[in-house]
Amino acid sequence: MRKVLLKRLSLGLMAALMLFSLNTGLFAGASAASAASKTPVERHGQLSVKNGRLVDQAGQPVQLKGISSHGIQWYGDFVNEKAIRSLRDDWGISVFRVAMYTENDGYISNPALKKKVKEAVEAARKLGVYVIIDWHILSDGDPNKYKAKAKAFFSEMAGLYGKTPNVIYELANEPNGGVTWNGQIKPYIEEVSAVIRAKDPDNIIIAGTGTWSQDIQDAADNPVADANTMYALHFYAGTHGKALRDRIDYALRKKAAIFVSEWGTSDALGSGGPFLSEAKVWIDFLNSRKISWVNWSLSDKGETSAALLPGASKTGNWPDSQLSPSGRFVKKELLRKSPANNGDSGKAGKAPANGTGSSKPGKEGGNGNxxxxxxxxxxxxxxxxxxxxxxxxxxxxxxxxxxxxxxxxxxxxxxxxxxxxxxxxxxxxxxxxxxxxxxxxxxxxxxxxxxxxxxxxxxxxxxxxxxxxxxxxxxxxxxxxxxxxxxxxxxxxxxxxxxxxxxxxxxxxxxxxxxxxxxxxxxxxxxxxxxx
Known part of the structure; x- marks a missing residue:
């Protein structure tokens, strides 16, 4: 009788252990599935800058990847909740950039474009995607030209979204025309940032840099005091190469936080190419250093850098037949897991010690005879x-x-x-x-x-x-x-x-x-x- 009782107790204990093991396995599986189902903002929360790197609410490095609209005065129909949902679910974006031009029929002459910006921000909030509000200066060159309007605009945006962790402010798309970081750009950034920080002390600010947001070395040498400011680097694969990547490594060594808020597979004019092998070198480089990037552009404009072919749907769910070669490449890169190290040189997250110089004559891109x-x-x-x-x-x-x-x-x-x-x-x-x-x-x-x-x-x-x-x-x-x-x-x-x-x-x-x-x-x- 005693033996039978012990046997029954042993069988009961084994059953309990098996049930516990099964339940814990189910809980673990459910937890993993839950984490995978979270939106980018649910996963990362409030972003900040730490030691020159973008980090999430847990202090872990984070790399945002996404796509930018074209000018919303021309291609605003592609900026809507359905399109952004499709980009999140089918393309894997974690950030969307809303390009609001200032000139060229943009905000200065058409302030109603602000409604489209708000529509995009609200869609991104609902979908749990980070969103960049881009004050897209271009032909105006000097950001100070419309500084008063920029301050008023960003004051309103910060008042509306200062407590929303998914909003990022880009204060000057591409300063150009001879303006310099120390002379015109940094004073502008500091003045507009102060207006934002009065209402939003936390969200990320992206500062444009000189020569169409390429002179990041100047910002690295003389950064703004704001702890959560990053510096814009823009490139086009058919025009820009290793020399610009060397600038990124220089800036990283100086603990300047870099955000590639615009890049394209074409040349700098949006035509030529697509230069996909050159773009692949760039993307592998950025991924190896966990530098966030945003591709130009979500539009069906008849240019190489457009992601969509003319006549593509304006509300997402694009089959490959509606994607340009650039769009197919970008979608693939958005969905691809970043390698631990596949950049120009240096280990993941670290800049090489000698990244400032260019290669010797005839070495970069092959030896021309x-x-x-x-x-x-x-x-x-x-x-x-x-x-x-x-x-x-x-x-x-x-x-x-x-x-x-x-x-x-x-x-x-x-x-x-x-x-x-x-x-x-x-x-x-x-x-x-x-x-x-x-x-x-x-x-x-x-x-x-x-x-x-x-x-x-x-x-x-x-x-x-x-x-x-x-x-x-x-x-x-x-x-x-x-x-x-x-x-x-x-x-x-x-x-x-x-x-x-x-x-x-x-x-x-x-x-x-x-x-x-x-x-x-x-x-x-x-x-x-x-x-x-």
Whole structure:
């Protein structure tokens, strides 16, 4: 009888243990499922900046990924709850950016656009997605132009959403036109931030930086005092490369928090490409450093960087047949788990110790051998070599986009202000020419351009653009180089060129090569190249 009782007790204990084990397994499974079903805001809550990194309410690093609207004055129909829900559920976004242009039929002339911003914020709140309210300056250049209106707008937004943890304020999309961080941008950011902080002490602020939000090194050297401010970096895969990634690593070492609030698979004009292999390098780099990113753009505009094809649904649930090549790439990257380390260099979350310099001539993007083209460089006094690559895959559009690099192969330093460079072309437009520097490692504001008609036109050249450099551009040490100087030329009426008829053009120069059809002068003396 005693044995039977013990046996029954043992069987009962085993059953209880099995039931406990089963229940705990179910609870664990339910807990995991519950965590997976949470929205981005439920998972991460109130964001902040800690040691130069974006962190969640638990102090853990967090990387937001998402997409930006195009200008809501043009493509606002794509900004609605159904579309954002589809982006959350089908694309895996955790952040949506609402691009409210200031000029170009934007908020300054049409304040009613504010309603669309509020609609987007309310949709994002309901869906548990972070949302960036983007004061999208572009043609206005200097953010101070409409500073009073910016302060009034952000004061209202902070009053409405100051207690909502999913709202992020982007105060100046892309300052440009020669304004600098220390001169115009930082004072503007500090003044507008003060208005926000009076009503919202916690939510993240993104500060635009100089040269279309590329000069993050200036902000890293002189950051604002606000603890929860991040600094905008914008890139386009067909235009920007390693030199800009080096700036990110420099900023990270300085404990500056970087947020890539706009990037595209095209070139900087939204055309060309898509440059998907270059974009993949960028995204792997950002993921390896847990840097948040937002792609441009959710629209069906007929340009490379648009995620949707013309005529796509405005309310989401897009089949692949409605996605552009860029859109399919971005959707895949949003859904892909970030690798632990797949960037340019350095371990995850850490910047390499030597990330400030650019690669040596001929190494970035491959070694261009000018002998393949039957052209060899002409080296004169001073040891100056001019390298060139073509920044535009279309020779028949309305832009000439040469990318130049000056290399000092001599034994002594050379002041850039002593040099002038001439790029020769045929002008079919007969219009006034426009000159832009999209980006330069030495600082876009340090590069100047002027146009001249050749007194004796050649077969493939009747004009040239001449580059000169300010004193602040500095000097090239022996063995040094300028890094990328990315130029853009347009006729005033934006008509098309025929670059195949241009002396300095090389359509197959996809990587830097020594190129003697662009000439360099030192104090007025030709030191590199052959004039047409």
């Amino acid at each position: 000018s002998k393949k083209d039957g052209i060899s460089g002409k080296k004169e006094t001073g040891g100056i070599v001019l390298q060139y690559r073509n920044g535009d895959a279309n020779p028949s559009d309305n832009a000439i986009r040469p990318v130049l690099n000056i290399v000092n192969t001599g034994q002594t330093a050379v002041s850039l202000s002593d040099l002038k460079i001439r790029y020769y072309y045929s002008d079919e437009s007969r219009q006034k020419q426009q000159f832009f520097v999209d980006w330069a490692k030495i600082g876009s504001s340090n590069v100047n351009g002027s146009f001249a008609a050749m007194s004796a036109p050649a077969a493939r050249a009747d004009h040239y653009v001449e580059l000169s450099f300010g004193k602040a551009a500095g000097s090239l040490p022996a063995g040094g180089e300028s890094g990328d100087i990315q130029l853009r030329i347009h006729p005033a009426d934006w008509s098309n060129y025929n670059e195949t008829n241009d002396y300095s053009y090389a359509g197959n120069a996809n990587s830097f090569k020594d190129w003697n059809r662009v000439t360099v002068y030192k104090n007025g003396t030709l030191v590199w190249g052959v004039e047409p």
